[in-house]
Amino acid sequence: xxxxxxxxxxxxxxxxxxxxxxxxxxxxxxxxxxxxxxxxxxxxxxxxxxxxxxxxxxxxxxxxxxxxxxxxxxxxxxxxxxxxxxxxxxxxxxxxxxxxxxxxxxxxxxxxxxxxxxxxxxxxxxxxxxxxxxxxxxxxxxxxxxxxxxxxxxxxxxxxxxxxxxxxxxxxxxxxxxxxxxxxxxxxxxxxxxxxxxxxxxxxxxxxxxxxxxxxxxxxxxxxxxx
Amino acid sequence: xxxxxxxxxxxxxxxxxxxxxxxxxxxxxxxxxxxxxxxxxxxxxxxxxxxxxxxxxxxxxxxxxxxxxxxxxxxxxxxxxxxxxxxxxxxxxxxxxxxxxxxxxxxxxxxxxxxxxxxxxxxxxxxxxxxxxxxxxxxxxxxxxxxxxxxxxxxxxxxxxxxxxxxxxxxxxxxxxxxxxxxxxxxxxxxxxxxxxxxxxxxxxxxxxxxxxxxxxxxxxxxxxxx
Amino acid sequence: xxxxxxxxxxxxxxxxxxxxxxxxxxxxxxxxxxxxxxxxxxxxxxxxxxxxxxxxxxxxxxxxxxxxxxxxxxxxxxxxxxxxxxxxxxxxxxxxxxxxxxxxxxxxxxxxxxxxxxxxxxxxxxxxxxxxxxxxxxxxxxxxxxxxxxxxxxxxxxxxxxxxxxxxxxxxxxxxxxxxxxxxxxxxxxxxxxxxxxxxxxxxxxxxxxxxxxxxxxxxxxxxxxx
Amino acid sequence: xxxxxxxxxxxxxxxxxxxxxxxxxxxxxxxxxxxxxxxxxxxxxxxxxxxxxxxxxxxxxxxxxxxxxxxxxxxxxxxxxxxxxxxxxxxxxxxxxxxxxxxxxxxxxxxxxxxxxxxxxxxxxxxxxxxxxxxxxxxxxxxxxxxxxxxxxxxxxxxxxxxxxxxxxxxxxxxxxxxxxxxxxxxxxxxxxxxxxxxxxxxxxxxxxxxxxxxxxxxxxxxxxxx
DNA sequence: CATGAATGAGTTTTCATTCAT
DNA sequence: TATGAATGAAAACTCATTCAT
Numbered sequence: 001x002x003x004x005x006x007x008x009x010x011x012x013x014x015x016x017x018x019x020x021x022x023x024x025x026x027x028x029x030x031x032x033x034x035x036x037x038x039x040x041x042x043x044x045x046x047x048x049x050x051x052x053x054x055x056x057x058x059x060x061x062x063x064x065x066x067x068x069x070x071x072x073x074x075x076x077x078x079x080x081x082x083x084x085x086x087x088x089x090x091x092x093x094x095x096x097x098x099x100x101x102x103x104x105x106x107x108x109x110x111x112x113x114x115x116x117x118x119x120x121x122x123x124x125x126x127x128x129x130x131x132x133x134x135x136x137x138x139x140x141x142x143x144x145x146x147x148x149x150x151x152x153x154x155x156x157x158x159x160x161x162x163x164x165x166x167x168x169x170x171x172x173x174x175x176x177x178x179x180x181x182x183x184x185x186x187x188x189x190x191x192x193x194x195x196x197x198x199x200x201x202x203x204x205x206x207x208x209x210x211x212x213x214x215x216x217x218x219x220x221x222x223x224x225x226x227x
Numbered sequence: 228x229x230x231x232x233x234x235x236x237x238x239x240x241x242x243x244x245x246x247x248x249x250x251x252x253x254x255x256x257x258x259x260x261x262x263x264x265x266x267x268x269x270x271x272x273x274x275x276x277x278x279x280x281x282x283x284x285x286x287x288x289x290x291x292x293x294x295x296x297x298x299x300x301x302x303x304x305x306x307x308x309x310x311x312x313x314x315x316x317x318x319x320x321x322x323x324x325x326x327x328x329x330x331x332x333x334x335x336x337x338x339x340x341x342x343x344x345x346x347x348x349x350x351x352x353x354x355x356x357x358x359x360x361x362x363x364x365x366x367x368x369x370x371x372x373x374x375x376x377x378x379x380x381x382x383x384x385x386x387x388x389x390x391x392x393x394x395x396x397x398x399x400x401x402x403x404x405x406x407x408x409x410x411x412x413x414x415x416x417x418x419x420x421x422x423x424x425x426x427x428x429x430x431x432x433x434x435x436x437x438x439x440x441x442x443x444x445x446x447x448x449x450x451x452x453x454x
Numbered sequence: 455x456x457x458x459x460x461x462x463x464x465x466x467x468x469x470x471x472x473x474x475x476x477x478x479x480x481x482x483x484x485x486x487x488x489x490x491x492x493x494x495x496x497x498x499x500x501x502x503x504x505x506x507x508x509x510x511x512x513x514x515x516x517x518x519x520x521x522x523x524x525x526x527x528x529x530x531x532x533x534x535x536x537x538x539x540x541x542x543x544x545x546x547x548x549x550x551x552x553x554x555x556x557x558x559x560x561x562x563x564x565x566x567x568x569x570x571x572x573x574x575x576x577x578x579x580x581x582x583x584x585x586x587x588x589x590x591x592x593x594x595x596x597x598x599x600x601x602x603x604x605x606x607x608x609x610x611x612x613x614x615x616x617x618x619x620x621x622x623x624x625x626x627x628x629x630x631x632x633x634x635x636x637x638x639x640x641x642x643x644x645x646x647x648x649x650x651x652x653x654x655x656x657x658x659x660x661x662x663x664x665x666x667x668x669x670x671x672x673x674x675x676x677x678x679x680x681x
Numbered sequence: 682x683x684x685x686x687x688x689x690x691x692x693x694x695x696x697x698x699x700x701x702x703x704x705x706x707x708x709x710x711x712x713x714x715x716x717x718x719x720x721x722x723x724x725x726x727x728x729x730x731x732x733x734x735x736x737x738x739x740x741x742x743x744x745x746x747x748x749x750x751x752x753x754x755x756x757x758x759x760x761x762x763x764x765x766x767x768x769x770x771x772x773x774x775x776x777x778x779x780x781x782x783x784x785x786x787x788x789x790x791x792x793x794x795x796x797x798x799x800x801x802x803x804x805x806x807x808x809x810x811x812x813x814x815x816x817x818x819x820x821x822x823x824x825x826x827x828x829x830x831x832x833x834x835x836x837x838x839x840x841x842x843x844x845x846x847x848x849x850x851x852x853x854x855x856x857x858x859x860x861x862x863x864x865x866x867x868x869x870x871x872x873x874x875x876x877x878x879x880x881x882x883x884x885x886x887x888x889x890x891x892x893x894x895x896x897x898x899x900x901x902x903x904x905x906x907x908x
Numbered sequence: 909c910a911t912g913a914a915t916g917a918g919t920t921t922t923c924a925t926t927c928a929t
Numbered sequence: 930t931a932t933g934a935a936t937g938a939a940a941a942c943t944c945a946t947t948c949a950t
Contacts, residue, residue: 017934038265041919052936057921059934122349149423155410158397159390166389170382183382191418196376244909269945279911284946286909471930492719496924506932511925513930576803603877609864612851613844620843624836637836645872650830698913722940733915738942740913 023049033115071120092142097202101181149193250276260342298347319369324429328408376420477503487569525574546596555635603647704730714796752801773823778883782862830874
């Protein structure tokens with residue numbers, strides 16, 4: 001229940017169909033977060049969304065399709081909000097550190113969504129690649145600025161992403177309530193080649209916290225359910 | 228098919244009951260690796276193990292129990308073999324780098340087992356902590372030797388483990404055929420505070436490759452495991 | 455695709471409601487022919503007819519009702535055209551043979567319709583009886599003319615009809631490309647008592663072929679029927 | 682309920698599994714006869730057989746598989762019994778006439794089974810071809826004996842079969858309580874070329890009636906359900 | 909211990925039909 | 930009339946688990 005309703009919020013001015021679709025997506029977020037993708041059943045998604053089970057299939061072909069829609073919606077929202085927040089920053093290390101930290105803040109500010117995102121990333125390997133493009137650009141910037149001394153390739157990016165997702169997981173577990181973002185960012189920066197003091201300074205520097213509020217998710221991508 | 232039958236081999240001199248149990252565990256390894264934990268069905272495990280489905284419940288309370296047994300068995304075997312191989316090494320960075328590299332070699336030398344281990348680690352979060360004790364000892368040794376300049380705590384260990392598992396995954400995917408172990412080890416050592424040249428030297432230094440034929444688990448038995 | 459739109463064509467000068475109804479019937483013909491009565495879904499009929507699914511129920515109480523309307527429509531059209539074509543023939547055997555042959559030609563000239571008719575006859579047993587009245591009249595004429603030497607009753611008529619439908623089926627299957635009409639007509643005439651040579655002559659005598667463009671149903675309209 | 686239990690009767694001395702399988706087949710016969718193949722649901726078959734719905738899938742992959750098993754079982758039983766009854770007859774017309782008449786007697790002596798057979802023949806077109814081989818042999822014998830004056834080919838056989846099935850249908854409807862066999866046989870013999878008096882004599886000659894009792898169906902073909 | 913048939917709750921999916929707009 | 934979202938009952942099928950032998 002925590003932070004549900006984000007899709008519905010977004011859809012409140014759209015048609016009835018869009019609102020039902022959004023209700024289903026919010027329900028799916030909740031259940032994917034709680035039970036994981038495999039364990040969540042279509043019937044329960046419908047039940048939580050408070051629609052008949054058949055209604056699910058009016059909007060989505062199957063569980064995969066709603067999962068993709070949800071994952072895409074979250075990822076898009078997070079990415080957009082991160083983008084906005086970092087528009088002015090030109091220092092590669094700062095950008096990288098802030099992206100990690102803000103991503104974790106954002107995703108853990110709405111735990112259901114964070115968890116759903118976490119599961120989704122695990123499930124849809126594609127998602128990783130696509131999201132990673134932002135990261136790749138910053139890493140290459142760092143190489144040009146001479147502050148990154150490792151080879152930038154897919155393996156590095158996957159490793160970097162794995163570290164970030166692990167930190168998100170830890171924070172969502174509540175095992176490291178507040179600091180997971182800074183801690184992992186510091187480790188990442190060290191790994192990339194930043195001097196220890198720089199890594200520490202960038203990773204712990206005060207930044208305004210972001211909250212996952214909905215404006216970023218402009219539309220759930222009015223995808224055609226039927227075919 | 229490749230590396231099946233390790234549990235059966237281990238059990239070959241034990242009673243009939245132990246051998247049946249081992250057959251089930253080998254079958255489970257195969258199926259967890261191929262389909263994941265949720266998708267593997269008890270009936271199919273029994274079928275692959277070539278026993279009646281009811282027999283499963285003579286040996287395990289439920290699917291969770293066999294999964295735990297398998298995961299524990301693999302982890303223990305891997306740990307034992309790693310231990311043996313590193314008995315003489317006293318340099319902390321070398322120990323740490325070698326452990327990562329050998330773990331990945333080992334786990335990817337028997338892909339079924341590697342994949343099963345990978346899934347299991349994901350499923351049994353506990354497993355991470357327990358295996359991590361070996362790692363913690365080496366990290367603390369590194370601190371005492373003055374070569375590790377980050378704080379050693381649970382978060383660091385989880386991050387370290389996540390990097391390793393990610394590399395294992397990449398290697399199992401075949402995306403990075405041979406080098407995932409060295410690559411991630413180098414990144415880890417940099418992260419911990421090793422100078423870049425040291426990190427590189429340790430991570431890429433020639434070491435004898437291990438194959439997963441653990442002390443009592445010597446090699447793929449000519450096991451029956453029907454198919 | 456071939457011969458769709460006959461109902462729409464017929465309805466082109468009627469009101470909008472009648473045209474929508476006709477569109478639904480044409481769509482139903484297509485789907486009944488392709489999938490059979492049970493497998494054709496109301497939603498798909500509406501989709502093919504390019505109307506909203508709710509619109510279906512404005513025009514028909516349920517699936518049975520549209521099936522009856524379609525079957526009745528086809529049967530009536532076929533009967534009318536047969537009637538017209540045989541107005542001048544007074545010899546009973548010639549009438550009977552020609553009716554069978556022309557029915558098969560007609561129904562197989564528009565395969566969708568033939569198949570739909572075939573299914574419908576199977577489904578609505580009534581249809582058989584009603585259509586059979588034409589046949590009964592000719593058979594009784596044959597008795598009066600002394601050329602039919604079996605008892606004319608419902609059983610004979612059903613048997614006769616079964617033979618005809620079987621021939622239609624064979625021809626629609628493409629197993630007997632052109633001759634199913636003549637072949638079955640010859641067998642029927644023999645059965646009724648015609649001397650073998652007469653049966654053969656009548657059944658294979660040249661007759662102008664009919665095509666299913668019934669009096670008000672002239673030809674495939676450039677109908678919208680989406681898909 | 683009428684004539685059920687034939688498969689069970691047959692299986693009564695076999696193992697428990699075979700008996701359950703037989704119960705399911707008997708239930709299927711009943712429901713296919715009453716509702717047709719499409720309308721009969723797996724759950725209801727299981728309910729009538731008095732087993733849990735899951736049990737169905739222990740024995741049959743799906744509805745198609747049980748339908749095939751049932752159809753094959755019936756057809757085999759009928760064919761065997763017909764064979765036995767006609768072993769001594771050498772006159773082609775007599776064989777043909779008796780086969781038709783006895784087939785109808787047999788199939789309508791156990792109405793459920795007759796109806797199920799009827800549906801099955803319609804559904805599994807293959808069945809027609811295979812059963813038709815007996816018929817073809819007799820027809821060719823008739824040609825050699827000079828009593829059949831039409832060409833013997835697939836079309837003739839299908840027509841012949843259609844007439845027989847139609848007669849069975851009529852008799853099962855109760856519209857022609859007792860005589861459908863003789864009536865259709867007479868028509869068939871006329872069609873083939875027998876002189877009217879011969880056709881009549883052969884078709885109405887007294888013959889001992891057969892009843893569908895079960896010995897003929899030796900085993901439900903211990904087919905492997907699982908795979 | 910081992911067997912394997914049987915269970916039945918639970919899952920996905922379809923579809924005729926209704927109803928507010 | 931026409932729309933199309935929503936419904937919910939029912940169908941096919943799966944699978945962890947039990948139990949009599």
